[in-house]
Amino acid sequence: MKKILVLMVALMGLCGSLQAQKKYKNIEADSASVRYIRNAKPTDSYIFDENRRKDVIFVNEEVTTHLLMPENIKLVDISTNKIVGNQCTDNIVRIKPSGRMYDNELVGTITVIGERHIVQLNVVYTAGPAKANSIYRIKAGDMGRYENPDVTMPRKEMAAYAWAIFTSKPRKNIHSNENGIKARVNNIYSIGDYFFIDYSLYNATKIKYDISEVRIKLTDKKELKATNSQTIELTPVYSLSSAKSFKKAYRNVLVLDKLTFPEEKVLKLEISEEQISGRIITLDINYKDMLHADGVSEQMVSYLPVF
Incomplete structure (x- = not known):
């Protein structure tokens, strides 16, 4: 009886391992060094600090995240192929993870360049769709000003x-x-x-x-x-x-x-x-x-x- 019980536990463990492998079989190996943040550390405060939360976009593969810029967008740069997206209007960009990732994974950065301002934001994957940003409004205080010779007066x-x-x-x-x-x-x-x-x-x-x-x-x-x-x-x-x-x-x-x-x-x-x-x-x-x-x-x- 004990042998049968041990065998059943072993089989359950094997099934759990196979399910875990199946769950993450579509996740490709990182081409660059990426940290997986499972427990918050003092060095991770720039992501988890509530006062700096505006600098972070949380994404999930089941949610399309829309970035709203307060001025017309001239260029968008996504630092990783794990995020896909496009510019759908003059001042809105939509992004989405290309697949499943680890919870609280620091995926990369996204740079949005407007007519006279530039902003860089960290993109973090969240396993819970409810935690993902469906709409993220870029505030004027988050942006840095730069001189664009092609724009003498911004549309705003x-x-x-x-x-x-x-x-x-x-x-x-x-x-x-x-x-x-x-x-x-x-x-x-x-x-x-x-x-x-x-x-x-x-x-x-x-x-x-x-x-x-x-x-x-x-x-x-x-x-x-x-x-x-x-x-x-x-x-x-x-x-x-x-x-x-x-x-x-x-x-x-x-x-x-x-x-x-x-x-x-x-x-x-x-x-x-x-x-x-x-x-x-x-x-x-x-x-x-x-x-x-x-x-x-x-x-x-x-x-x-x-x-």
Whole structure:
């Protein structure tokens, strides 16, 4: 009887060993030296210290972790092939372990580079899906600032200036009336390497206006012959409003790269309706209006967030 009992215990132990081998058979050997943290030590405080928890992302193969950057992302570097992921929007990256790992395994680091900031985060595997971060918001205090020569003004800063201009009082009197629609340029600001053009549309009809496209052209004031006129289409860097229709009033701020043009040219803002026989509205901005663009006032700066 004792022999049978010993044999059964041995078989149970063998089955447990085989199950453990089966459980981790998909785990590949590390190509680099990686520590497996099973018990917290003083040297591991940078992972387990509650005050530093913001520097760590906990992941699990059953959870997709989304990293939200407070500015547009330019580059993401993942230091290990044990983590897979991609950039799904301008400021969001999603990551996931490529397979099962040991609990509290320090998998590697992920570096996220934005328009003007950079952040590095430790990635730690957790065996419990409930402990994994499904959404991780990168805070401004966690990031380090760096100078990016390709970005003279981050999108977040551009949006803040546009909102400040949007709420300011109209100073310009550039207007036109076409097909029951009144168009007006409220303000023109020159900030850094950009022009901010604030304009409004007012609908005097009872028909809703559906915006098909907004185009900005640099064209001749006098188009005598189509073959002699030269039109250059400009692409806005940023548009504050994404609304596609309005009933009575509409306001938006467009951002253009700073430009100069001769007096015989005019900057034409053209808004067209979605329908085939839709209404087209144009606003002509002369060179002198661009030269007299407003600068940033102290009052405007006082309402802007710190970048």
